[in-house]
Amino acid sequence: MIAEPREFRRILGHYPTGVCAITAMGEDGRPVGLVVGSFTSVSLDPMLVAFFPDKSSTTWPRVEAAGRFCVNVLGDSQQAVCSALSAKGEDKFAGLDFALSALGSPIIHGALTWIDCELDTVHEAGDHYIVLGRVRGLDVHHEGSPLIFHKGGYGKILPL
Numbered sequence: 001m002i003a004e005p006r007e008f009r010r011i012l013g014h015y016p017t018g019v020c021a022i023t024a025m026g027e028d029g030r031p032v033g034l035v036v037g038s039f040t041s042v043s044l045d046p047m048l049v050a051f052f053p054d055k056s057s058t059t060w061p062r063v064e065a066a067g068r069f070c071v072n073v074l075g076d077s078q079q080a081v082c083s084a085l086s087a088k089g090e091d092k093f094a095g096l097d098f099a100l101s102a103l104g105s106p107i108i109h110g111a112l113t114w115i116d117c118e119l120d121t122v123h124e125a126g127d128h129y130i131v132l133g134r135v136r137g138l139d140v141h142h143e144g145s146p147l148i149f150h151k152g153g154y155g156k157i158l159p160l
Contacts, residue, residue: 016150019074021085022051023098023106024066031093031106032066033085034059037149038128039071047135049115052128058088060129064119069133070105071115074147076156078110082147102137113140 003011017037026032038052049071053060063069074082085092097109101116108114117133124130148155 013151016148016155019078019082019147019149019154020051021072021074021081021108021111022053022063022069023072023108024063024069025100025104025106026062027065030091031098032059032062033092033106033108034063035082035086039073042132048120049117049133049135051131051133052125053131055124055127055129059092064122064131066105066119068103068105068116068118068136070101070103070107071117071133072106072108072111073113073115074108075110075112075142075144076147077144078108078147079154081108081110082154107141111141112144112146114138 020036020039021033022036023031023033034053034057036051036053040050042048042050081096084096098106101107103116105116115135116137117135120132120134122129122131145157148157
């Protein structure tokens with residue numbers, strides 16, 4: 001039996017995901033960003049990463065138009081950053097501190113790590129896209145634990 005979308009989401013919610021902010025500089029010179037729970041490394045040679053934005057996202061087309069982006073792995077104390085970048089509206093970066101990467105994308109202050117990428121390819125995948133980014137720079141920005149999304153809420157990793 002095939003599950004309904006709501007049941008599919010509930011069941012897959014048992015698998016935790018990290019929370020990343022995908023940032024870029026828009027064509028108007030203003031920072032843009034969206035939050036994803038679907039980020040992964042893909043290849044070491046060449047170095048590629050992937051994330052999966054929703055086709056209904058109004059921010060993704062602005063990131064795509066930039067042709068480059070920065071993946072910011074959010075820390076477990078950055079729920080407010082996640083909320084700000086998940087909200088609807090134009091100025092999602094109001095009150096957020098950031099610096100610019102070598103490629104000109106925002107690196108959010110307090111993010112655990114950042115991965116600076118050039119857009120490689122975009123593939124359609126149902127109601128999402130599969131976005132591949134070619135890594136051009138990366139670093140650990142702060143030590144700590146990642147922000148986790150699990151069963152419809154935020155959490156953090158605790159040592160065993």
